[in-house]
Each structure stands twice: as C-alpha cells, then as structure tokens.
Amino acid sequence: MSRTPQTDPELTHRLTRRGMLGVAAGATAAALLGAVSSPAAAATGTSTDTATGDAGRGRPVLPPGRLGIQLYSLRDKVATLGFAPVFAELERYGYDEIEFAGYTQGSAGPITLAQLRRLAKDHGLTPIGSHVGYYSSDPNAYTFAQNLTKVLDDAEALGLKHIGTASGPFRYGSTVDAWKRAAEEFNAYGAAARARGMKFYQHNHSDEFGFASDNPKVRLYDVLLAETDPDLVHLEMDIFWAYAGQFRFSKRPDGTPAPFEPLDYVLKQPHRYPLFHVKDGASDPSNQFGYRMVDVGDGDIDYQRFISAVTRLRGERLAHHWQTEHDNPAESFTFARRSSAYLHSLREKC
Helix, strand or coil: CCCCCCCCHHHHHHHHHHCCCCCCCCCCHHHHHCCCCCHHHHHHCCCCCCCCCCCCCCCECCCCCCEEEEHHHHHHHHHHHCHHHHHHHHHHCCCCEEEECCCCCHHHCCCCHHHHHHHHHHCCCEEEEEECECCCCCCCCCEHHHHHHHHHHHHHHCCCCEEEECCCCCCCCCCHHHHHHHHHHHHHHHHHHHHCCCEEEEECCCHHHCEECCEEEEEHHHHHHHHCCCCCEEEEEEHHHHHHHHHHCCECCCCCECCCCHHHHHHHCHHHCCEEEECEEEECCCCCCCEEEECCCCCCCCHHHHHHHHHCCCCCCCCCEEEECCCCCCCHHHHHHHHHHHHHHCECCC
C-alpha cells in the first residue's frame, strides 16, 4: 500500500513540519497562561505531576544552559498567542534554548527576524537551530535545494549556530547510490553553512534506519554517515524515532537479526551529534513504531542513562544540546513545563 499522510503518522509529521507554522484554534491566552506552575517548580523538578526519580541526590544529569525545546511542539500556541507569550512561558519553565520550525506566528500577526531574535534574547533564550525542508517539487519553495542562500541569510539574521532539516535523504530514492547522491548535496549545504559560521545538520525519523532497497544488508543511516563529511554534516538524533527505528528494523528483510543501539552511534562519533531531540515513548509492541509518544518522563526511554552517557564525554569539540519535543501533545504548555521539570530532576546515580 502506498504511504499517505492518512495511513502513516510518521509521514504526516514529516510533511507538516516542512511548511511554516500555520494557524491553529486554541483557548484564550488567559486560560492557557493560568494553567502553568511556578518557575521554581519547573526549574527544580518539584512539580507535583512529574516523576522526580533520584531528585536531590547526586549531580544533575542535564548540563547547565543546554535545555531547549523544538517550537514545533508549541505550534498551536505560537500560531494563536504569538512568540512573546510562548517565550515568556519557556523562560518560566527553565528553558535555555529554542529550535525553530518556522518564523511566522499565524493570527498573532507579522514579526521580523530582528524582532524575533531580540524577543528571544529578552527572555534569556538562545536560538540554537532551525528546521527547513530539504527539497520540494515547487521550484520556489523555501528549502535548502531551492533557496539555500535565503535559508542561510535568515539563519544568520537570527544568530543561529545550527541550521538543518528534518527531511530524510530520500530525494532520489532508497538505493545506496541514491543516498550517496543526497549525501553530496548535504556536504554542499554543510560547506555553505560553515562559511557562515554555522553547522548544517539532519534530524532523523525511523525510516533512516531501514535498509537499502538494492542491498538489504546495508542500513541507510550508515550510508549517510559514511558518505557525508563529518566536518560539514552533523546529526540531530531524535531519540524517540531512533528507538522506533530499532524496533522496526531489528531484522533485515530476509529475517536475519540486525540489532543496533541508538546510543552507540553517538558514542562512536560524539562530535557529529551537537543536537538531540528528547522525545519519550511508552513501549507498545502493537504500535507500528513500538512506542506511543508521551510527555518526557512518562515513557520507557531511559534518559538518565542516555544523557549521562553523552555528557560524560569530554573534549573541546563537544557541545551537546537537548531539545524536548512532542509531535502532538495533549496540551503543549503542560508538555513543555513537565518535560523541563523531569529533565531537571534527573541526577547521576550514586
């Protein structure tokens, strides 16, 4: 059966993410802003509705100043309230950074990039990255393939340190040669970004961990890593989707075992992973991805183990940033608050 947004939730996520933020209906600002907890509770992990694990014992797992959020998770609030109220809430919740998924704010009205950058600074938030489409059949689309100079101009105007795409390298298909061809383009984007003082990166979903259609012994993600220049092309591991890939592609098409551990990719080449998406999932073998997406801290992905293993690494080239995300949270401000509280509560095991 062909894949469509109606039949494939992962494809729906990838398609909707490529455009700018749209207008979404929502409750009034007063009702939304009145539903959040105090900033102290958010920053210290004392929220009454968040598990605190080993709170109060040992060194914090989360590195100071490195907690961000992918604004796609808050697209409903951005589109109705605008960036200013959203940034104010993120400041209250103890966030340090933001990652963009578009630079518009729907019915809240127009905003310039200069205003957006200043607004983030006023709320103590560092714009760390942005997702832009890889390519489109529309020759005038706002993508790396169609408008590279404009994409980089905008990123530079926002003061971004990273500029990337959440699109998989499937432009030319799923063969080894197709991914080598896409890798050449990614290398070109990486070189152009580096010339502007930025890092180009690719954000994965689960399909990247599948196997080449012309060589079922080769995992496509391994082709991407091998064929891209490590100094030009970086990765933003979406940890939820990596574990979904582990579930979906633990065997080759012929049924032979092909297990992999997402964390091992990072530990082998830690300098290639400046950014992470911290997205949680409750184990559900009946789900096609093996997990149901839930708020960070409510699932079965061991973030104490994962973040601790990465932050124990040392080296001047290493600077890892952790962006919370939920594709479709039940209530986006609540998701943002609880996720921050949970991650701040994690402590190294004594």
